[in-house]
Amino acid sequence: MTSLPWIEPDKLWFPPADEALDDPDGLLAVGGDLSPERLQLAYRNGIFPWFSDDQPILWWSPDPRCILIPGQVHVSRSLRRTLNQRRFRITADQCFGRIIRLCASNRSEGTWITDEMIDAYSELHRLGIAHSIEVWNQNGDLAGGMYGVALGRCFFGESMFSLQTNASKVLMVHLSHQLQQWGYELMDCQVESSHLLSMGATTISRSEFLSILKAGVDAQPKALNWDFTWQWPR
Known part of the structure; x- marks a missing residue:
């Protein structure tokens, strides 16, 4: 299984969206937080959070959009x-x-x-x-x-x-x-x-x-x- 980049909460960054997985489609990274600064950075780069209560924060950028x-x-x-x-x-x-x-x-x-x-x-x-x-x-x-x-x-x-x-x-x-x-x-x-x-x-x-x-x-x-x-x- 391909390993995903882990985002530390104190590091405000994302990997490039085009590095997202094909399966599941668009899964890009794990971790980070949901601070206003990180969420704005995500949307500016075509990325959004999508995860359930029993999961860490998952970041996605599907293709196609x-x-x-x-x-x-x-x-x-x-x-x-x-x-x-x-x-x-x-x-x-x-x-x-x-x-x-x-x-x-x-x-x-x-x-x-x-x-x-x-x-x-x-x-x-x-x-x-x-x-x-x-x-x-x-x-x-x-x-x-x-x-x-x-x-x-x-x-x-x-x-x-x-x-x-x-x-x-x-x-x-x-x-x-x-x-x-x-x-x-x-x-x-x-x-x-x-x-x-x-x-x-x-x-x-x-x-x-x-x-x-x-x-x-x-x-x-x-x-x-x-x-x-x-x-x-x-």
Whole structure:
């Protein structure tokens, strides 16, 4: 078995992402910590943490990478009808703690969003780096949500949940169009799924992904304030 680089908590570094294993796809390194500095360094280099409670911190950079180009989300006719009915209201950064905990609890296959991860991303949120997106129904109840990390003109989606039919799709449409308006270059979806592909996501090589990141993470977006409500134009 190929040995993986071990990262000491007091050493702020990562091996190059292209040294990740093919099997399991993208596993790059073990160890380190979840400090804001390390997490930002990871995302800037196309790396993210993914591990369970009984494992050390594992760092990943899969190849290929699933992304969604802002503004290129696919809107089916049925979804457009839902959007035009304005059954949902979309907000950002209204209840980050609630969103990340619901992302953790609404996964039938178990979760990698451990208490350690919740604490780490909550700190990133306090620093204005991690954000939540909320979907509210007409009764004012939470219908879905997502959280992720924004660096420069790149948004890294971490996890999403849906408590009501079409809530996650409505969220993806709004987020995609808002990121486009802000001049974002990509939304990282990490690993492909049938749901993401049906919404217009695609896969690109790790090298292409890293090339986009190199230019995008230091570029200034057109807006920095995520604390507002989005509306879908009729």
